[in-house]
Amino acid sequence: MIRKKICMLGAFAVGKTSLVERFVKSLFNARYQTSLGVKVDKKSLAIDGRLLELILWDLAGEDEFVSLRLPYLRGAAGLLLVVDGTRPETLDTALALRDKAISEIGEVPSILLINKADLAEGWRIDPPDIDRLVARGWTILETSAKTGRGVEEAFLALGKEMLQ
């Protein structure tokens, strides 16, 4: 079995923990509970006939209270950058975190998740900003930890990229 470490990165309250819970346990808790520190979960996936064990590092969101501890990123083979579609500033945070991460561990496959797709009517991220990232080669997926939309696909997509 191949093991790969994935780090979940993003601003606070974008839904990183909820995405992991949804993916690993098929659970969704509507109440926001902030993370402190790191939570590590595992889940195995079969991709193209190969068994891949994902070691999911759910890192506490970054804000004025807490900043990312770069040593946590060591050994990461992929990044899931999570953005809250209803809070445009979380896109800037995710991009800044990616830059930090890349400077620490080098280029690794990354996927940007615009989470809270169940609240898409209230999204305030400018579509041109997303188009610009897509034009630069980013893989961007819409997810909802609440409905499960896109969650499995997101981890699968990153898994595939990491195996390439």
Add this chain to the structure above:
Amino acid sequence: MSEALPAPVSGALLELLLQQDASAWLQIGKDGILNDMGGELAHFGLRGLVPGEPAAEQLLFLAGMLPLGNAPVTLAAVELGPDRHADIHLLPEARRDWAVLIDRSNSLYWRAQAQQKANELNLLHRRLLRQDSLPTQTPAAAPAMASAMLCNALDMTVLERQADGGFRLLGTPPAEFVTLCPDSWQTDKGFHPQREFPFLENFIAEAERVWDTAAKPRRSGPWVETDARGGEHALEAIAVLWAGRRLLIIELLGERYEEHRNFLQMGRENVLLRNYLEEQVHQRTAEIRAREEEIALRLVWAAESRDDSETGAHIRRVGLYSEVLANAIGWDRPSVDDIHIAATMHDIGKIGIPDAVLRKPGPFTREEFAIMKTHPVIGGRILAGSRSPMLQMAKDIALSHHENWDGSGYPYGLKGEAIPMAARIVALADVFDALVHARAYRPGLSADAALEIMARNRGRQFDPNLFDEFVRQQPRFKLIAEEQSVMLFEGFRDNP
């Protein structure tokens, strides 16, 4: 401290607890012999203490106090020397030893901390008394084991790195800890905690540096593990090199983690609420602002429709560029909204320029140019005296958008930061948009070509830092510049 200390683990623990304030500690056997000591003893004038000798003979404040009773006692504000006062916390037995904490007496905060430590050690005492079946130890191992038990009872697990890369467990881990990896706690086998807790794979690499270089103890930061029943447990690891021993202390954070998390949650919920309310206010005022903007734009258009070189779309785009740039440099939301409208009025003073000058197709004479250069002052006068922050900003922009960073602009030759920031922003936006769009007398340039020209005036015409930010925002500006459907206002497209 001596290398031959009998209790390295408790010493490391207490050092960690006390290292940030000038405190000291003593461990005294039940026979009254001073067994161990550490911290800032010299700070309290406690020098020349000899382990292995009766404690009360060396420390006057202990005279008559030993043996200690069952309850912790604090001797407040004990004079240990000239201007040296301390609170001394006497903590009854930690199974084999008494602990004495010596703390500054003038800090309520640290007094509270010391009391907390006293309470924890008292708890330790009770818990140790409940443990009936302690493993039998050899005399040499006993003090280290007792020290490890001190940690264990404080919800810490102490591991010592072995030569083969595995770890040896010291003492008995707390029961809560065992639930996390019930099959792995066998003291006769090497233990590899990173196999149970992948989080430690990273931290052990950091710990190696602490152990190899005798660096200060290092904390891992908290992490969360889930037991077989789905219960979550917050942990933190501490790497310590103590008397040559490579220790990894894993602490169960328990309520402290929850308290910290609750504190963080409260702060973050407040931030979310504040942002939500700001957004609500913004949405509610958006309609009012849209009306305000339309009135402003219609008036500006009325003023500028005489000028063949200006278009309504240009006016509108200058507002959009300015909004993006103001946002990028961190302006607050109301000010960003203000500049979106205020920037459109930058040339409103042209209303006072005669047709013969304003609409002249060829180059200006010196006199005509002098007349043209009065439009900022006219604009400033038109917009002056308002109590509206947006119109006050519009006045600054109208008056100063032709000032140059090096003082060579007009009307007043203002220099550097004496030029209002809003005017510096609009100066960039105005020039950029004029360059990238065709005029009657020349074709439009590409954004890159426009920037190249503008870069020559970085630090001369333009604020250099602002110009750099402007360049960073180019992808957004290009989108605005390429937008063919920019309307001056709803239902009015002036430049098809």
